[in-house]
Amino acid sequence: MKAQFDQNVLSSFYLWLENRLLRDDTKAYSTGVKNSFKYVDFNDVSSDMVAYQGQFRQLVAESNVDTLNSGFYVGDSFITGNASGNGGIHIDYQNGRILFPKASGTGLIVSGLSTVKEVNTYIAHDNEADFIMHSDFIEDGTDTDPYLYKKEKLLDETAYFLPACFVSLASSSNEEFAFGGEENTETRVRVMVLTKDSYILDSVISRLRDTAREQITHIPYEEFPYGYSYSIKNFPYKYDTLKASQTNPMISHIDKVSVSKVVSESIREELNRNFSIGFIDFDLSTYRFPRL
Numbered sequence: 001m002k003a004q005f006d007q008n009v010l011s012s013f014y015l016w017l018e019n020r021l022l023r024d025d026t027k028a029y030s031t032g033v034k035n036s037f038k039y040v041d042f043n044d045v046s047s048d049m050v051a052y053q054g055q056f057r058q059l060v061a062e063s064n065v066d067t068l069n070s071g072f073y074v075g076d077s078f079i080t081g082n083a084s085g086n087g088g089i090h091i092d093y094q095n096g097r098i099l100f101p102k103a104s105g106t107g108l109i110v111s112g113l114s115t116v117k118e119v120n121t122y123i124a125h126d127n128e129a130d131f132i133m134h135s136d137f138i139e140d141g142t143d144t145d146p147y148l149y150k151k152e153k154l155l156d157e158t159a160y161f162l163p164a165c166f167v168s169l170a171s172s173s174n175e176e177f178a179f180g181g182e183e184n185t186e187t188r189v190r191v192m193v194l195t196k197d198s199y200i201l202d203s204v205i206s207r208l209r210d211t212a213r214e215q216i217t218h219i220p221y222e223e224f225p226y227g228y229s230y231s232i233k234n235f236p237y238k239y240d241t242l243k244a245s246q247t248n249p250m251i252s253h254i255d256k257v258s259v260s261k262v263v264s265e266s267i268r269e270e271l272n273r274n275f276s277i278g279f280i281d282f283d284l285s286t287y288r289f290p291r292l
Contacts, residue, residue: 003221005185009252009286010123010169012218013189015225017167017208018121019239022065026207028118029060031067037098037110045099045229052110054096057161060115061093061226063236070236072098072112082235094230119195119204120164127168128192128279137162137275139196162275163195165204170281174290181289187252191280201276205259208280212257216284217243218250252284 021028037052045051059069069091071081083090090099098110124131136159160166170190177184193204219225225242227233243249258281 005286005288005290006169006172006187007221008218008250009185009187009284010167010189011221011224012216012252013282013284014121014123014167015219015239015242016216017165017191019062020208020211021117021119021121021165021204022060022062026203027066028204029065029115030118031065031113031115033114033116035072035112035114035116037072037112039106039108040097042097048102049090049099050102050104050106051092052098052100052108054098054114056114056116057094057096058117058120059091059093059096060117061232061237062239064238064240065115067113067115068236069093069112069115072110075109080235081232083231084235090229090231092229092231093226097229099229099231118163119193119200120161122160122164122166124166124168124192128190131166131168131192135160137194139163139275163193163197163200163204166192166194168192177287181291182287183290185286185288185290187284187286189282189284191282193278193280195276196274198276201278205278205280209257209259211282212254214254216252216254217246218252218286219243219246250286250288252286254282255285256283257281258283 020026033056035054035056037054040051040053042051042053061069069081071079071086072091073079079089080086081091088101092099100108126134138159139162168190170188172185172187174183174185191208193201195201219242223242225233225237260279261277263277
């Protein structure tokens with residue numbers, strides 16, 4: 001089935017949010033972080049590949065940051081991050097892994113200097129109560145290594161790493177706008193921010209609250225820049241370049257941004273009391289012809 005409006009608006013918003021946290025007025029990332037990767041037998045890796053897990057989640061995929069993740073080292077040899085030019089080695093930016101063809105073996109020494117997100121981003125499809133009740137959350141690292149990740153149990157494969165923003169589609173409706181079938185699709189996208197660090201929570205809330213009246217360019221679902229195991233389809237990836245390449249794109253306007261730290265009793269009962277939580281609701285308007 002072809003992707004529909006809801007899939008396009010949610011994935012486009014996710015890309016916009018990810019980019020918004022990386023811009024110069026926010027810079028929610030760290031550069032030049034020493035990283036090492038070790039072989040791990042993950043259940044979700046295909047039988048023709050082997051995975052080496054790094055110490056950090058998530059890696060920054062965009063190249064319009066101070067220092068891009070251009071590649072990594074195997075021993076003393078530098079390997080480019082471009083899968084089409086390195087023999088089919090893929091960087092899994094979402095999970096901080098590198099996937100090698102199976103013939104590479106499990107005894108490689110893999111390292112690098114990484115650019116790491118300070119606030120991870122995920123797409124969520126459940127409501128907040130169900131999501132919190134049925135998900136596992138891990139606060140990255142320690143006081144000395146705030147984003148350090150060590151896989152010690154199978155549970156970690158499906159856990160969400162904090163601090164993080166979780167993006168979901170809360171509601172949508174069509175309102176008649178003009179003759180000829182044009183309508184205003186009013187969409188509410190909710191971002192749940194979850195962290196133990198109140199400074200990060202307040203910073204994210206403050207930055208995103210001030211995005212009211214910005215515009216979000218729709219990226220067609222089939223042009224989503226992430227491909228196999230969250231690797232980049234066309235390396236290097238720049239959000240602004242991808243956005244500019246769209247011909248007569250659909251645009252969503254951010255009419256209003258509402259922020260709240262109030263949570264229901266059902267959520268509070270399931271949430272670790274050390275976690276701080278905030279909700280940011282984005283009310284979007286998209287003028288379109290849904291029946292053409």
